[in-house]
Amino acid sequence: xxxxxxxxxxxxxxxxxxxxxxxxxxxxxxxxxxxxxxxxxxxxxxxxxxxxxxxxxxxxxxxxxxxxxxxxxxxxxxxxxxxxxxxxxxxxxxxxxxxxxxxxxxxxxxxxxxxxxxxxxxxxxxxxxxxxxxxxxxxxxxxxxxxxxxxxxxxxxxxxxxxxxxxxxxxxxxxxxxxxxxxxxxxxxxxxxxxxxxxxxxxxxxxxxxxxxxxxxxxxxxxxxxxxxxxxxxxxxxxxxxxxxxxxxxxxxxxxxxxxxxxxxxxxxxxxxxxxxxxxxxxxxxxxxxxxxxxxxxxxxxxxxxxxxxxxxxxxxxxxxxxxxxxxxxxxxxxxxxxxxxxxxxxxxxxxxxxxxxxxxxxxxxxxxxxxxxxxxxxxxxxxxxxxxxxxxxxxxxxxxxxxxxxxxxxxxxxxxxxxxxxxxxxxxxxxxxxxxxxxxxxxxxxxxxxxxxxxxxxxxxxxxxxxxxxxxxxxxxxxxxxxxxxxxxxxxxxxxxxxxxxxxxxxxxxxxxxxxxxxxxxxxxxxxx
Numbered sequence: 001x002x003x004x005x006x007x008x009x010x011x012x013x014x015x016x017x018x019x020x021x022x023x024x025x026x027x028x029x030x031x032x033x034x035x036x037x038x039x040x041x042x043x044x045x046x047x048x049x050x051x052x053x054x055x056x057x058x059x060x061x062x063x064x065x066x067x068x069x070x071x072x073x074x075x076x077x078x079x080x081x082x083x084x085x086x087x088x089x090x091x092x093x094x095x096x097x098x099x100x101x102x103x104x105x106x107x108x109x110x111x112x113x114x115x116x117x118x119x120x121x122x123x124x125x126x127x128x129x130x131x132x133x134x135x136x137x138x139x140x141x142x143x144x145x146x147x148x149x150x151x152x153x154x155x156x157x158x159x160x161x162x163x164x165x166x167x168x169x170x171x172x173x174x175x176x177x178x179x180x181x182x183x184x185x186x187x188x189x190x191x192x193x194x195x196x197x198x199x200x201x202x203x204x205x206x207x208x209x210x211x212x213x214x215x216x217x218x219x220x221x222x223x224x225x226x227x228x229x230x231x232x233x234x235x236x237x238x239x240x241x242x243x244x245x246x247x248x249x250x251x252x253x254x255x256x257x258x259x260x261x262x263x264x265x266x267x268x269x270x271x272x273x274x275x276x277x278x279x280x281x282x283x284x285x286x287x288x289x290x291x292x293x294x295x296x297x298x299x300x301x302x303x304x305x306x307x308x309x310x311x312x313x314x315x316x317x318x319x320x321x322x323x324x325x326x327x328x329x330x331x332x333x334x335x336x337x338x339x340x341x342x343x344x345x346x347x348x349x350x351x352x353x354x355x356x357x358x359x360x361x362x363x364x365x366x367x368x369x370x371x372x373x374x375x376x377x378x379x380x381x382x383x384x385x386x387x388x389x390x391x392x393x394x395x396x397x398x399x400x401x402x403x404x405x406x407x408x409x410x411x412x413x414x415x416x417x418x419x420x421x422x423x424x425x426x427x428x429x430x431x432x433x434x435x436x437x438x439x440x441x442x443x444x445x446x447x448x449x450x451x452x453x454x455x456x457x458x459x460x461x462x463x464x465x466x467x468x469x470x471x472x473x474x475x476x477x478x479x480x481x482x483x484x485x486x487x488x489x490x491x492x493x494x495x496x497x498x499x500x501x502x503x504x505x506x507x508x509x510x511x512x513x514x515x516x517x518x519x520x521x522x523x524x525x526x527x528x529x530x
Contacts, residue, residue, distance in 0.1 A: 008067045010049055011393035013225060014083035017041050017251035017313035018357030020389035021048050023056060025067050031406065033413035036388035038360055040314045049074055080393035082225035084250055087272045089135040092116030093127050093162060094142040095154045102201040103142045106208045109339065110215045111226065111270030119154055124161050131165035138173050138218050139165065145178035145200040155179060175214060212267055226255045228395030229355060230268045234259045235404045247336060247375060248355035249329050251276050251313060254336040258343050274336035276328050276358040277310040288334065291506065292327040294518040295320055317361040326366060329358040333374045347478055348379025353415060355386040364492030365524035368418040376502050378425035379478035382489050384415035417461045419491030424475040425502040427451040434472050436497055440465030454520055455497035459490035467495065493524060
């Protein structure tokens with residue numbers, strides 16, 4: 001996809017539960033975000049786009065006329081469009097449960113739903129049944145690497161099963177991993193094509209990188225919204241010359257990617273279990289949402305509320321419904337972080353961007369707290385929100401230079417600033433850990449640093465300030481020390497100095513936990529009643 005720099009264009013993100021649309025067009029010599037809205041996925045897309053055109057006409061008659069915002073604009077203006085798709089299914093057939101689990105874990109982070117079987121836990125019929133499942137679009141066949149002499153007979157049995165599956169269903173690609181690649185010359189499907197060959201899940205640097213590239217190439221949704229967000233995140237890091245982490249929570253999955261200015265850092269992770277409300281609500285998942293809820297519900301009532309949320313994601317988007325949705329989003333973000341330890345092990349990024357329809361009903365300050373609660377590393381990061389859901393559509397632009405130019409021109413329109421978060425680790429318990437001074441345009445604020453607390457400093461969007469932290473003992477803030485002088489940016493949530501544990505430890509007693517969550521949330525969610 002490409003767009004004409006001189007004209008307006010629609011940016012459309014079709015989520016599973018939410019339809020997001022925007023108008024981007026030139027104002028002077030640069031392109032700006034001119035209008036944006038979100039609606040339930042069931043809404044008529046053309047009616048939503050027509051509403052945006054009408055809003056543009058009302059807001060600026062002269063600009064609308066210059067851009068040709070008339071009744072014909074719906075058909076005439078180009079569209080940058082992405083959408084969510086259900087995760088494709090990968091069948092993993094392996095000699096051992098260990099290999100099956102290793103391939104499944106890597107595939108899960110690459111945006112695949114996996115099912116599988118192994119000769120260790122199943123017989124040949126069980127493997128055949130898994131490989132011939134109607135949902136399967138690719139089959140991966142795995143064995144230990146390096147293979148011992150004792151493994152050879154088992155590998156040969158597994159190859160025979162895979163060959164039988166290929167004869168029954170020749171349209172499904174088969175990937176032979178690791179030592180199974182040695183048998184590729186003897187393995188032929190009825191159409192004469194051989195199987196694909198890929199390294200095992202532990203091969204390469206970092207481990208699994210070779211297999212990940214093969215799985216990415218085979219993914220039928222390589223042009224979907226999440227893959228587009230990954231491209232936009234990499235370009236955003238280059239444009240800003242900063243380390244950028246993007247975390248996305250959608251209805252049917254989540255995404256986490258960390259990008260450096262030079263394109264380095266690590267592989268993105270697409271995690272199906274990190275959706276707002278997964279289809280299978282087991283006790284562990286319900287308990288995870290309860291752990292973030294400030295509303296007194298038992299497991300059975302919470303399960304019912306989550307089922308209702310899955311059926312009608314836009315139902316009761318206020319009051320208690322908004323709080324339950326926000327608790328589900330924080331629990332999903334917690335699952336995403338737990339599934340991506342390699343990203344968490346890296347230093348705190350300069351900027352964390354929150355993306356996805358799961359956050360549509362919460363105010364900006366509450367979003368900042370959600371990130372501070374779950375994406376926890378010692379260090380200092382600015383927080384921002386892709387409020388108009390533009391990263392996906394921009395990532396769909398085919399030309400690399402055009403994508404980066406669009407990100408650079410949109411600038412402040414692209415991301416809503418949520419503020420900055422400072423997270424020191426290693427504080428000793430006590431009444432006072434030190435002193436904070438914040439100097440900005442509005443003057444100087446002085447606060448005591450109390451371990452276990454969350455200090456909030458009013459710092460509006462667009463303002464910069466200098467924060468000086470003086471601790472009694474050495475702490476870890478990305479580097480160890482007692483005194484730090486930092487430049488911080490303002491936002492809807494201001495400056496959050498987070499002196500709570502890393503990782504966060506909540507009280508075991510439900511009533512104490514709810515009261516603590518309500519206190520933290522109440523300070524950042526004006527008018528909400530738990």
